Amino acid sequence: MTDLTERTDWIGETFTSTAGWDLLEDLVDIGNRMAGQPGEREALERVRDALAEAGCRNARIEEFDLQGWVRGSSRIDAPGGEQDCIALPRSPSGTATGDLLDLGYGLPEDFENADVEGAVVMVSSTVPDHYERFIHRREKYYYAVQEGAAGFVFRNHVEGCLPPTGSVGTPGAPIGDIPAVGVSAEVGARLARRAEGDEITVEVECETPDATSGNTMAELGPDTDEELLVTSHADAHDIAEGAMDNGAGTATIVEVANALAANEDALDTRVRFVAFGAEEVGLVGSSVEADRTDRDAVKAIVNVDSNVFGRTLKLHTHGFEDLTAAADRVGERFDHPVATIPEQNPHSDHWPFVQTGVPGYMVSGKTEGRGRGWGHTFADTFEKLEVRNLREQAVLLAALVADLADDDTDVARRDPADIAAAVEAQDLAEGMKVTGDWPYDDDGNLAE
Template structure:
């Protein structure tokens, strides 16, 4: 029985460990960890070796093919001046000159009512508080495509002269349909003030070679039929260190591996650690793994993405009652605040499994404000993170994984039709269908 309630020795070891933070420093020092590029491979190798050093067995990298995307130059010219911008990954190469239309938040109604056809559309990275759900960048992009826009401008809502990045491709169409760039809040404000209704030129230069990515993984505990999957993603956008998103999550799961290795003989269930490649370009690595794995053998998933910057853990339970109960037990045991939500989060590496009804957490750090903050900008750097937060969160997640691995812990699955119905109830289905990410047929069965 995996019962650590009476043991505390491992906690001291975890709180004084440097394994996770040292890996985090190594990951950010790689530089460009863009999916399919040499830095991502270096990152995967660092994680593989760190898992082996922690005492895990069968540390390896499972490779897969990938549609690559390599940044060239990009430009946005308006009112006789060149404005700073960056291409959004998986934008196609191309140039468009047309009138600029500022659609504000880029809500579905904004596209329905706006003069989009043939024009350059600008939208905010934010969603208003009064709207009932978050609207993802990719959804806004494909509304623009659907309504005939000539190009797409993604305006950051976070001040600081930080143009945002983020992929616009999909599984079926990895390279988007129209040129897409990100601009800072300040450039966006200037464009809205000076250039709305006036011609602007958006240009993107990029290469789209075939590439290779991979998933780094290893195991601890007994060789049981069932397993607990503890995951993160290694890749990051090429414009930044990717410290929070998601060097932090990857460092955390390695720290959890170190802690669990010290109590491995008390685990009832195998724990498999997977650090995915190519998350930032459409959850490619986790989708490959979800197709490859025996999903019936996965008792639960603990996916860690963009934590540490916020000290309090945020756990999305996706409506799995037993996961919510385990989170409550964790908070009670450590008398530590933990934020939980039942809302479905279809934007990280738990999702290709959760759509099938596999119980899964999305683990992040609770932060103030809306959106990604420093994430997906060049400001996502190491000095904004604290080793204290990493160690505290690793301790909590180690205890959570051990609880889930207990033979007496029951974790009920959900029928995929329930997930589909919940997406409809949360008003997420329509946007997923626009993007082409809706995985269900009319009966709620996963297609493919």
């Protein structure tokens, strides 16, 4: 292999390319890219065409069936009048009436210490700074379900009158159990002040049709049995442009494809680019792809999700030391910061592969504070991103993929039981069991 760092022309070409940025603008201008809806299909088609234009071969969309969800109306009736809210995707239709119970951060112990039965529970979208782990929205929702809550209100911790979205449901039961809505930090504060302990009503109207989604994919490099996966997700929530999450990641992998297509002789291993559908409703597209892929033939997966907003790349390496070493090499070669985090991160499309022992990165952008910031709100918009960041990150990731594709780069796999133990050690297993996402048996082996 010829080391990409021995050349310089591709770096200049990538840093002046408009391919990724143009695709990003196209994606956000589609509007609603919700899983299973026409805008998602249009996004998958545009990514397919962009990969083909980059020089990839066999660009295609592979479809799969999906539990659809189409937004209708939602409302909260409370003392002081109706309050603004949005339904959480995969909430069921229905009306829930009960006393408002504000559980603050919605930590597991908050649910254990409260009388939740029959209440409409409100929880924050974050956790306290001192808390050891982040608690996902779905985990909080299913604590509420288990304890007998009548309804669920998800309160944004970011100010700005921005109600947050985000799906509920489990792999086995895609539509949730109780009506669920998101409210802004301001509406949440108003509810807590005016209605704590008083009766409120949460109402959601939606449709849940059968639907179809798909994964867009294409290849570069030699036709080897072993492959590298470079992935993102093309869908987004219906309320927003989905610029950072995850138009940015999808635009980035297309820019990486352009860089590597011009240097295809630098690849010793086949690289397959995949833009998954239906990530935002439970990693559906990547789970389908993991099940139909020979995972023993996957050398590694490089999954890009919610980058560009932060300039410095942040790579969760999931305890794969060879992945940390490869990222460090790229940072050193370019004298450019690259942040690596060895911890497990089970919340994006790398996870259906990583949980089985496949080496994998979760690539995002380094930002201040916890949580999504503007993500999953109306404010995830195009003008908040910078083309400079996309281009810099595409250069680094193209070099990283070429490094991993080198025959001289070994990437050791991990036993699934070791992954399970690492997840347990981070205190993430309890929540994954609550949400139906725990794939292991009592011995840490993958369940059949």
